[in-house]
Amino acid sequence: MADNTNKKSLSHRFRQRRFRVFLEMVRSLPKPISILDIGGTLAFWEGMGFSEDGVTITLLNLEVQHPLKPCFISITGDATALDFDDQSFDIVFSNSVIEHLYTFEQQQKMATEVQRVGKTYFIQTPNYWFPIEPHWVFPFFQYLPFNWRVWLTQHFPLGHIPRQNERSEAERQVREIRLMTKAELQSIFPKAQLYRERFLFFTKSFVMKK
Template identity: 45%
Template sequence: MNFISNLFASSENPASLGAKFRKKRLAVFENLFFQHFQKDQAIKVLDVGGTAYFWKGSSLLNLPQIEIVLLNLSTEDTKHPKLQSIAGDATSLPQYKDDYFDLVFSNSVIEHLYTFENQEKMAKEILRVGKKHFVQTPNKYFPVEAHYALPFAQYFPKNLLLSILTKTKLSRLRKWSESEAKQYLEEIRLLDEKEMKSLFPNSKIFKEKVAGLTKSITAHNFY
């Protein structure tokens, strides 16, 4: 039972499916990164919505002159000297001038912004402050909704999905609290490939595949 519950836990659990997908995604990102950046150059990275846990084990932290800024609504304790945590709003970054960062990175964050208008604002700021970008989001049309680990949950009426989340253990083998479930139902707006192309018009689109289906979509400008 522990094996099953770990498998369907959030991606913060290293034994979960989500963590395994993140590990593969990080390998794709690092391969692109090291094709375009020299190991001894000074590099500033903004990770929008990132955590120190995500970068644990990443080879980027071994670079001598790298600085990774973790931007979230609130700060977190970061013990690694190359990770800095700040509080801020991804849709408005007036504290940074154009092209301030060598790279803006974001993993499974842009779908948490409630509206397409907010997603547009985040995308514009990413393109403005970053010379390079790598922005990933779950695919709206993948059969298993990424946040609830439920088949076709993105098509359910919100009231039905709220009941499933709070009254059953079908989602990740646990009952969600009502407040947590309502928060997710309000904030998540999944994106498809067409919308990602419109948000990042001059980017390449990398499709993460599972059984021939696109699980997630990444927009990047590592040409």
Template identity: 40%
Template sequence: MDLFTIRKLFFAIFRRRRMRRFYATLRPTQQTRLLDIGGDPHTWIFESRFCEPLPVTLVNRQFPNPAAYNNSRFTAVEADAIDLPFANRSFDIAYSNSVIEHLTTWERQQVFASEASRVASNLWIQTPARHFPIEPHVLAPFFQYLPKRLQIRLARHFTLWGLLSKPSPADIEESISEVRLLTLREMKKLFPDCIILKERVLGLTKSYVAVRALKQS
């Protein structure tokens, strides 16, 4: 079993629960202008088995084949999450799942939060919690507390990601360097007008979701 399958199975129950809460809280419809920052169509195709299929604008820095996503349901836009090419309040909802922690620095995370808040009336921004015992990207306990240089040295042989994926030294450095997990205090600073939901497992906070739920246009 490869790492992708393990992560898919491990996090599937949380994703399903989160999406049901998303639908129940923001109540999107076919008329909702929905932006998924850093998203993938498979997220919404999978959830269509449980919820109403929605038209979605997907933003990523690069799509393997953008034309394949541009259809009656999905619109693919290649852009940077910290420089979104949309006017203020172009969307009713900005959605993002496990993206903001990959922006490397606090300054870039601040710009991401500002851009998401600018382009949409409502927000649903999820990110793993820094203080959850298992670092979710490499699947190793308390790995996030180590200095970055030590993480890079240990990742190949002392994490489930390294043992199963066998990443190259360049891949390890790139992957480890870009991740900056957020605390609850930081999420509150990034999204001061949002409610911060806590997703828990065994009583421990696994991730945060910043939610701004205003009346949709």
């Protein structure tokens, strides 16, 4: 269900549907187009079958990625302090990254930088109120007391999170992921349109786009 590398998985189907919304955005802009993908990988774009001409994609991560295909550039950087001039990119894209910044203050900083360097943007993140936490893939995990979440992380491999033998690593892993609410996202992206990704009767994730 949650293996987004498996093209038959529910997670991959959600990504593809979301990506079609992004493609509409790309195709509405005049080319050439420059995209900054914060936290992105070549494998993600290949998995989505992206093949638009006249598009250059800069992948920003903690480490440089190799090898790359033409029209891709890999750099290191900090999502909360981007080393680019204002309006440097036509689109800033990010898929499930902003929730990995530990605190709301850091999330605010990333949002500010996204809006500074991008003429437009497409920022996706899971919904705090969706009942299944998407990283541990465990019902209501995000609502449990901190020590319970740490204990579970120490004792079981859950979802995309491997079991952590050391309590300090389990604590770091739990602190790293801070899911966001709609109100929080709208407060830090005040000019964005909000796109809801729904599953059954619930909103699974949000996209803030402009």
